[in-house]
Amino acid sequence: MSFDFIELSEALECSFTSRVALRPVALSDAWPLFAATRNPAFNRHLSWAQPENEELVLKRVRLIMDASRRGRLTALSAVRRSTGEFIALFRFIPHATLNDTVEMGVWMHDKFWHGRYGLELGQLCVSGAFSLSNVSRLLGASTLDNRGSFHLMKAVGMTEGGLVERDFEIGRLTLREFTITRAEWAARHATAFSVFDDGRVSQHLPPSRATVPLEVPVVAMELSAGAPVTVTDELQHA
Ligand SMILES: CC(C)(COP(=O)(O)OP(=O)(O)OC[C@H]1O[C@@H](n2cnc3c(N)ncnc32)[C@H](O)[C@@H]1OP(=O)(O)O)[C@@H](O)C(=O)NCCC(=O)NCCS
Numbered sequence: 001m002s003f004d005f006i007e008l009s010e011a012l013e014c015s016f017t018s019r020v021a022l023r024p025v026a027l028s029d030a031w032p033l034f035a036a037t038r039n040p041a042f043n044r045h046l047s048w049a050q051p052e053n054e055e056l057v058l059k060r061v062r063l064i065m066d067a068s069r070r071g072r073l074t075a076l077s078a079v080r081r082s083t084g085e086f087i088a089l090f091r092f093i094p095h096a097t098l099n100d101t102v103e104m105g106v107w108m109h110d111k112f113w114h115g116r117y118g119l120e121l122g123q124l125c126v127s128g129a130f131s132l133s134n135v136s137r138l139l140g141a142s143t144l145d146n147r148g149s150f151h152l153m154k155a156v157g158m159t160e161g162g163l164v165e166r167d168f169e170i171g172r173l174t175l176r177e178f179t180i181t182r183a184e185w186a187a188r189h190a191t192a193f194s195v196f197d198d199g200r201v202s203q204h205l206p207p208s209r210a211t212v213p214l215e216v217p218v219v220a221m222e223l224s225a226g227a228p229v230t231v232t233d234e235l236q237h238a
Pocket of ligand 1: 041042043045046105106107108112113114115116117118119120142146147148149151152155
């Protein structure tokens, strides 16, 4: 399956919820992101060490911006609609080995933890990806003690899968994978969100669910033509 990350980026840039809007990642996001990394709990479950200075985060954000522009991944910043304040950086990246799968990941500013922003953002991104692209399967992977991420992934309708080991900047980590297929999303996890399209806001109101969903991180997938898409350590996420 071929996947167009630029197309997904452009579609999601026009997506929003009642409290959250998505926009392209900007270098200025590095400062609130760096501030978030001052909280050890932010880094505990991530695949990179706590940055010692702002320059390290600026470099990481620049790499993400560049990869997004080149269509190697989709990276979007979630901001408060009312103020434009940075909430989180959400990414869809190619899965290292599964051609039909895009991996998701999120870095959320600690100011917004436990405010159901993760759920709102996750629902938006999952629904947006399935509604606005041809992706057939989304995957999230978290370290084994990351109860918040596990909870969030289940809440957005993902199913717990197996364990995998991956090499990151900080070493080899064991991760638990969660997935959701297009068919599963359509059957039990479609969520409402709005898209600003052709100058008009159109409401997407999928079928109601029996249970309340939650959300998760960013993505990956592989282009069908040419060499497999890869991301460097700095572009990976836990
Ligand atoms: C994990 C994280 C993304 C969740 O986002 P959030 O906006 O705080 O979550 P929400 O408020 O939308 O809550 C969603 C659900 O997850 C649960 N949850 C959130 N954080 C949790 C935690 N640390 N432990 C257990 N459950 C948690 C909430 O109770 C809620 O479930 P409920 O509807 O059954 O009550 C966010 O807290 C975060 O980034 N934490 C930093 C540490 C981390 O795990 N980073 C890597 C993310 S992959």
